[in-house]
Amino acid sequence: MRRLDASEPGFAAEFDALVNDRRESTSDVSADVAAIIARVKADGDAALADYTAKFDRFDLDASGWSISKEECAAAYDALAPDLRDALNLAADRIRAYHAAQLPENRDYRDGTGARLGARWNAVDAAGVYVPGGRAAYPSSVLMNILPAKVAGVDRIVMMSPTPGGETNPVVMAAAHIGGVDEIWRVGGAQAVAALAYGTDRIAPVDVVTGPGNAWVAEAKRQVYGVVGIDMVAGPSEIVVVADNRNAPHVIAADLLSQAEHDPTSQSILFTDDAAFADAVAVAVDAIIPTLGTAATMRESWDANGAIVIVPTLADAIPLCDRLAPEHLELAVDAAEADALFAKVRHAGSVFLGRETPEAIGDYVAGPNHVLPTGRRARFSSGLSVTDFMKRTSFLALDEKSLAAIGPAAVALAGAEGLPAHALSVSQRLN
Numbered sequence: 001m002r003r004l005d006a007s008e009p010g011f012a013a014e015f016d017a018l019v020n021d022r023r024e025s026t027s028d029v030s031a032d033v034a035a036i037i038a039r040v041k042a043d044g045d046a047a048l049a050d051y052t053a054k055f056d057r058f059d060l061d062a063s064g065w066s067i068s069k070e071e072c073a074a075a076y077d078a079l080a081p082d083l084r085d086a087l088n089l090a091a092d093r094i095r096a097y098h099a100a101q102l103p104e105n106r107d108y109r110d111g112t113g114a115r116l117g118a119r120w121n122a123v124d125a126a127g128v129y130v131p132g133g134r135a136a137y138p139s140s141v142l143m144n145i146l147p148a149k150v151a152g153v154d155r156i157v158m159m160s161p162t163p164g165g166e167t168n169p170v171v172m173a174a175a176h177i178g179g180v181d182e183i184w185r186v187g188g189a190q191a192v193a194a195l196a197y198g199t200d201r202i203a204p205v206d207v208v209t210g211p212g213n214a215w216v217a218e219a220k221r222q223v224y225g226v227v228g229i230d231m232v233a234g235p236s237e238i239v240v241v242a243d244n245r246n247a248p249h250v251i252a253a254d255l256l257s258q259a260e261h262d263p264t265s266q267s268i269l270f271t272d273d274a275a276f277a278d279a280v281a282v283a284v285d286a287i288i289p290t291l292g293t294a295a296t297m298r299e300s301w302d303a304n305g306a307i308v309i310v311p312t313l314a315d316a317i318p319l320c321d322r323l324a325p326e327h328l329e330l331a332v333d334a335a336e337a338d339a340l341f342a343k344v345r346h347a348g349s350v351f352l353g354r355e356t357p358e359a360i361g362d363y364v365a366g367p368n369h370v371l372p373t374g375r376r377a378r379f380s381s382g383l384s385v386t387d388f389m390k391r392t393s394f395l396a397l398d399e400k401s402l403a404a405i406g407p408a409a410v411a412l413a414g415a416e417g418l419p420a421h422a423l424s425v426s427q428r429l430n
């Protein structure tokens, strides 16, 4: 864990180093992913089988390539009632939040009489990636599939690794709730490549969404353009801004909640009290060995964790904006949280007040937990219904409206040296 103090002389350079740390995608990952994508394009299912044997340690031909709807329904029926209720509560809240995102079509006439507008349509097929290497993510099943369903996507294809060939019953139950059409037991960059380019078994899709580790995130970045993507959602991150009126072990757990995802995850605390910072650091070290994910948390906190002491909490906000974190927790009184939030410009999702742990957003709040990482909240947003849709604009003119705006088009076509454009309009004007 790095400890920085904004009042010390070397702070600017140290903070720059923290901001520019490219922890999630080294050039090795890019090159590995490019090779995996090329192999899947060339060899299709054979490449998927090989990579699955190598990375997930099982034989797809022997264990089965896909999981059926019937198996998912049976997993749902067999689920313990409290877990089934929890999944349904999460699904209801996620569905309701995303239903409100459905965009409206536009269709209107302007002052010339021209009819203008835009109509939204869902993509035909979406591929959703559900991570499954280090942990199983039924929550990511719901976060991906439900917005696609709300958007009206016809074919929803889920890709998720099943390490050692073990399928996770809660993931299958969540897929049943979501109403997925196909589930393939393939993960990593090879799964993203199969979605983009298709194989003999797996028909290609139009959009690939969802989170994953560095290889998955980089693969989405590399196939963008062949398919649409939501955004680059890699190893998880949290920034917590906290005053000394929080219990140190509470803030320590908030930091560790994201450190436990991946050794390359990142957790950063900003506080205005050096003694509180010390107490949180002690609490982090005390909690780590007590939890089953100790090794991952230790690696993440040691390599990527940071505590930054600032003169006032308001001073933390421009620094947070530079980090553009996936998650930002403002663990202060409600009024102060609002005041700080008003100044935040770049974060994937913000959690306001002492009683709003980020982990609630991972599961049951309603907003999507698939969020941009690696400072990409500067230019992208969390997964939404519109990631599964696209807009077609339209125009209808009559003689009067064409006469009103046509001559300007003729003039601009002339200026661009494109006479056929000018003719196409001017012939109608005459």
Ligand SMILES: NC(=O)c1ccc[n+]([C@@H]2O[C@H](COP(=O)([O-])OP(=O)(O)OC[C@H]3O[C@@H](n4cnc5c(N)ncnc54)[C@H](O)[C@@H]3O)[C@@H](O)[C@H]2O)c1
Residues within 6 Å of the ligand: 032, 055, 056, 130, 131, 132, 133, 134, 135, 140, 161, 186, 187, 188, 189, 190, 211, 212, 213, 214, 215, 216, 233, 234, 235, 236, 261, 262, 265, 326, 369, 370, 371, 372, 373
């Ligand atoms: N940003 C978000 O919205 C968000 C949400 C949930 C989870 N996450 C992140 O998703 C990730 C889940 O990671 P995971 O590993 O548990 O599951 P995963 O499914 O993302 O990755 C597992 C796959 O990675 C591939 N892989 C592993 N090592 C490799 C190597 N050396 N070379 C090539 N490919 C390799 C394998 O194909 C394997 O199937 C975590 O980083 C977590 O923080 C992010």
Ligand SMILES: N[C@H](CO)Cc1c[nH]c[nH+]1
Residues within 6 Å of the ligand: 137, 139, 140, 235, 236, 237, 258, 326, 362, 369, 370, 371
């Ligand atoms: N924190 C993750 C997004 O970075 C989402 C998640 C799912 N399950 C637990 N957490």
Ligand SMILES: [Zn+2]
Residues within 6 Å of the ligand: 236, 257, 258, 261, 359, 362
């Ligand atoms: Zn999480």
